[in-house]
Amino acid sequence: xIVSHDLGxxxxxxxxxxxxxxxxxxxxxxxxxxxxxxxxxxxYYVVINYWTVIDSNLIxxxxxxxxxxxEGGPWHASLGDYRGWLVLxxxxxxxxxxxxxxxxxxxxxxxxxxxxxxYAGLKTTGFAQGDLVAQVQAxxxxxxxxxxxxxxxxxxxxxxxxxxxxxYFFYSREHRGALGWTSKIGIWFLMxxxxxxxxxxxxxxxxxxxxxxxxxxxxxLHLR
Amino acid sequence: MNxxxxxxxDRRWLFLAMALLVAxxxxxxxxxxxxxxxxxxxxxxAIAAVPDGSPVLVPCDFxxxxxxxxxxxxxxxxxxxFDKKCRPIVTCLWPGGPALVDQTLExxxxxxxxRGVPLESGVDYLDLGYKSGNEAVMVLMGQGIARAFPxxxxxxxxxxxxxxxxxxxxxxxxxxxxxxxxxxxxxxxVQQVNARFHLPMVSGCTAVSAPExxxxxxxxxxxxxxxxxxxxxxxxxxxxxxxxxxxxxDAQSLAHVFIALCIVLGNVVQWRRxxxxxx
Numbered sequence: 124x125i126v127s128h129d130l131g132x133x134x135x136x137x138x139x140x141x142x143x144x145x146x147x148x149x150x151x152x153x154x155x156x157x158x159x160x161x162x163x164x165x166x167y168y169v170v171i172n173y174w175t176v177i178d179s180n181l182i183x184x185x186x187x188x189x190x191x192x193x194e195g196g197p198w199h200a201s202l203g204d205y206r207g208w209l210v211l212x213x214x215x216x217x218x219x220x221x222x223x224x225x226x227x228x229x230x231x232x233x234x235x236x237x238x239x240x241x242y243a244g245l246k247t248t249g250f251a252q253g254d255l256v257a258q259v260q261a262x263x264x265x266x267x268x269x270x271x272x273x274x275x276x277x278x279x280x281x282x283x284x285x286x287x288x289x290x291y292f293f294y295s296r297e298h299r300g301a302l303g304w305t306s307k308i309g310i311w312f313l314m315x316x317x318x319x320x321x322x323x324x325x326x327x328x329x330x331x332x333x334x335x336x337x338x339x340x341x342x343x344l345h346l347r
Numbered sequence: 348m349n350x351x352x353x354x355x356x357d358r359r360w361l362f363l364a365m366a367l368l369v370a371x372x373x374x375x376x377x378x379x380x381x382x383x384x385x386x387x388x389x390x391x392x393a394i395a396a397v398p399d400g401s402p403v404l405v406p407c408d409f410x411x412x413x414x415x416x417x418x419x420x421x422x423x424x425x426x427x428x429f430d431k432k433c434r435p436i437v438t439c440l441w442p443g444g445p446a447l448v449d450q451t452l453e454x455x456x457x458x459x460x461x462r463g464v465p466l467e468s469g470v471d472y473l474d475l476g477y478k479s480g481n482e483a484v485m486v487l488m489g490q491g492i493a494r495a496f497p498x499x500x501x502x503x504x505x506x507x508x509x510x511x512x513x514x515x516x517x518x519x520x521x522x523x524x525x526x527x528x529x530x531x532x533x534x535x536x537v538q539q540v541n542a543r544f545h546l547p548m549v550s551g552c553t554a555v556s557a558p559e560x561x562x563x564x565x566x567x568x569x570x571x572x573x574x575x576x577x578x579x580x581x582x583x584x585x586x587x588x589x590x591x592x593x594x595x596x597d598a599q600s601l602a603h604v605f606i607a608l609c610i611v612l613g614n615v616v617q618w619r620r621x622x623x624x625x626x
Contacts, residue, residue, distance in 0.1 A: 127567030146362045164443075171442045176479045179498070201446045245539070253568070261566030320558045322603075323575065326557035327416065329369070329602040330576040334415025335593040336373055346374060347594075 125345050136343040139335055179215070184209050284312040350619045353612065361609065368605050372597035379600050381593065386564055387581040390571025393522060393549045394427050401521050402434045402494075402514045404546075406536060407451075409528025410443030413553050418451055419579040419592035420551035421526050425455040427586060428524075429466065434510050436492065436520075438475045439532050442486060445477040449500055469499070469508040476500030481531040485539040491516050517544040527552045533560055537568050551578065 127133065141156035188206035215234040222231045262285060268274040290302060291309035298306050340346040397403060401476045405424065409417050428435050437452055439445045451574055452474055456466045466472060475496040489493040492514055493505040513519060523546050527533040533550040541548045547570055550560055554575025563569040573582055576599055579592035 147359060168442055170478065171445075171477070175442070175477050180479075241483070245486065249482060249535070249538030249542065253542035257542060257566050257568055258562060285376075311514070317560070323554040323557050325603065325606055326575050326577060326599065327553050329599055329606075330415045330554065330595065331412070332365075332369055333373070333576070333598050334591075336369055336598070337382075337415070337591055337595060340373055 127343050127345065132342050137337055139339060143335075177216075179210055181213050185213070283308065288312050350616050353616050354620070365602060365605060368601045369598040372601055373594065375474045376594065377597045381580050381584045381596055382478050382577075383581045383585055386574070387578055387585065388571075390573050391427070391550070391577075391582060391585045393547070393570040394424065394524065395431075397431065397433060397522050399431045400433060402436055402510065402519065403428055403434045404438070404517075404520050404523045405526065406438045406440065406523070406532075407444060407448040408440045408532045409448075409526065409553075410441050411447055412443075413528035414447065415591070415595065416553050416576050416579060417526050417528060419576070419590045420573050420582060421448075421451050422455055422590060423579070423582050423586050423588060424524055424526065424551065425452065425459075425472075426568065426588070429455070429459055429464070429471075432507070434471055434473070435446040436473045436486075436510065436514070437494070437618045438484075440479075440481055441528065442477055442479070445474075445500060449474050449476070456593065469503060470510055471504075473508060473510045474500040475505065475618075481536050482539050485531075485535060486543070487598070489516055489540070489544050501611045510557075517546045520546060522546075523531075523548045525550045525552075527556065529553065529556055532556070533563075537563050540569050549581075554578075602615075 127136075138156045138159070141152040144150055145153040184206040188209070215237055216233045218230045220231075221227045221229075262281075264278050264281065266278050266282060268277065268278065286304050287309035289308040289309070291313065293302070293306070296302055394403075405428075407417075407421055413496075418534050420550075425435055435452075437448060439448050446496050452472065453468075456468070456472060459466050468474070476499060477493075478496060480487070484495055493511055496505050499505050499508065517523075517540060523536060523540060525533045525536045525548060527536075527550060533548075533556070536548060536550075540546050548568065549571040550563075550569050551573035552560055554577070557572065557574030557578070560569060560572055560574075564572045573579055576595055579590070580596045583593045584588045
């Protein structure tokens with residue numbers, strides 16, 4: 124058996140085994156790997172966010188806007204250069220940090236108002252166009268498709284499932300009589316959908332395990 | 348059978364059984380059949396229908412946590428695109444992803460270079476790297492790809508790169524192939540780009556998010572869908588590849604059967620306890 128000569132692969136393999144050791148019971152090796160992961164991740168995210176967000180979106184454009192003027196200085200940005208306006212989001216970004224200073228923490232609300240406003244707008248229009256309208260349109264299917272019995276059955280099943288599931292979430296009347304048994308049919312459809320969701324979730328988790336085993340067997344131990 | 352002993356079974360025996368069931372088929376493959384499903388066939392056909400040589404947007408929104416499911420998909424997508432001489436333009440909206448995404452892109456490009464196909468970064472393919480802003484970036488790209496990404500992953504000015512010479516905004520791209528690990532990902536590309544800019548889309552996603560995307564497939568907003576390792580393995584089969592997803596499917600199937608048996612057994616034990624209590 125020829126094992127890997129790569130120090131990085133050895134490190135990753137040992138840390139993987141440390142994490143797996145938790146399945147036997149909690150132990151210092153697992154704790155070491157866990158703390159290392161959290162620490163390295165936090166450091167990585169701070170660095171990547173500084174260089175890809177703050178530096179490239181704020182500091183570099185501001186430098187280009189203000190540093191390029193013959194007289195230089197922050198008060199000589201040319202009027203046609205939009206990059207100078209980045210001062211405003213820069214100030215709003217700094218205001219977010221006032222959350223940590225009790226007396227002036229209210230100032231962070233200005234920045235939060237912009238963030239929430241922009242994101243709520245983006246999400247609402249995106250959802251309305253992408254989910255609400257498109258999905259309602261896609262639900263309006265003909266029940267009978269001439270010459271295709273299977274498609275007709277499928278359309279009927281879909282309609283029954285859609286209506287009964289929707290009625291299950293209708294809480295303005297007690298679920299008795301026709302509403303009661305329709306919502307019970309809805310429960311069955313929902314249970315099938317939750318079951319499919321659970322199956323897919325299991326598949327995802329098992330895939331992670333397979334990925335780690337493939338790494339150990341192929342990259343580390345070169346067994347395949 | 349002594350049901351009481353099953354109730355007190357140490358869960359570590361289950362972990363051990365699962366480990367053996369996953370490790371065994373990886374070392375000694377069984378070769379269980381893989382059947383290509385309609386969403387996977389449609390995914391493949393949508394890419395096949397793109398005119399040869401076109402630029403194709405490939406947002407790879409994931410991090411190492413989704414590696415076993417999404418890397419095989421990404422590799423096969425890139426191979427299908429390179430075979431058609433299409434020009435993949437790769438982006439990443441997850442901060443943890445750019446290094447892994449670039450490594451995968453370069454490894455596939457290296458495969459082609461080793462075969463004598465001279466693929467060049469910035470000409471035949473492009474990695475734009477990470478950009479923060481989630482949905483805002485997607486919308487901004489609608490005003491111009493180079494506007495949203497002034498520089499690529501290697502720090503080159505994107506406007507000067509040959510690959511983007513005939514690429515302005517979404518209107519110059521025939522297809523978007525979203526490889527998605529969660530938020531932001533396929534759902535947001537559908538909402539912000541497919542719905543607004545009517546850019547045709549296909550998606551390869553983790554199994555855990557696949558049920559959420561099936562309605563998009565049914566409504567035609569997605570033209571094809573790969574769900575998890577199973578989707579990746581089916582896609583590899585269609586393309587005649589034997590990648591890591593195909594190699595992992597035996598283990599995947601056995602693990603599923605084991606979990607299903609555990610669920611059935613757990614219910615039987617519970618039922619026996621219930622009837623025992625009444626008697």
